[in-house]
Amino acid sequence: MREVVIAEAVRTPIGRRNGKLKDVHPVVLGSLVLKEIVHRAGIKPEQVEDVVFGCVTQVGEQSLNIGRNAWLTAGFPVTTPATTVDRQCGSSQQALHFAANLIQSGVCDITIAGGVESMSRV
Structure with missing residues (x-):
């Protein structure tokens, strides 16, 4: 199994x-x-092979695969896949595990894990 490193x-x-x-x-x-x-991290967006985001409240403006939409809104390549997972209070932690598993298994070399939950707007 390959070693996974959190670079940033x-x-x-x-x-x-309402903040x-x-x-x-x-x-x-x-x-x-x-x-x-x-x-x-000093990488090019094209080097990122997958993006996994966690989000609990996937309704309204946080629906429709917010991880993918954040990636595209950043102006990054449409060819990079991105997904959003919901595991309630552990969504971002699960995203990190999924992204790490992609590296451990040899499927990807560089992934980004993250999460988004706009507490100001929910």
């Missing part, structure tokens, strides 16, 4: 209902994190 970690500020982030769409929040993680 990025997050947005913690929001609260300062209430006017920022959750897809935009996710895209900002993706842009920064690619920048900090």
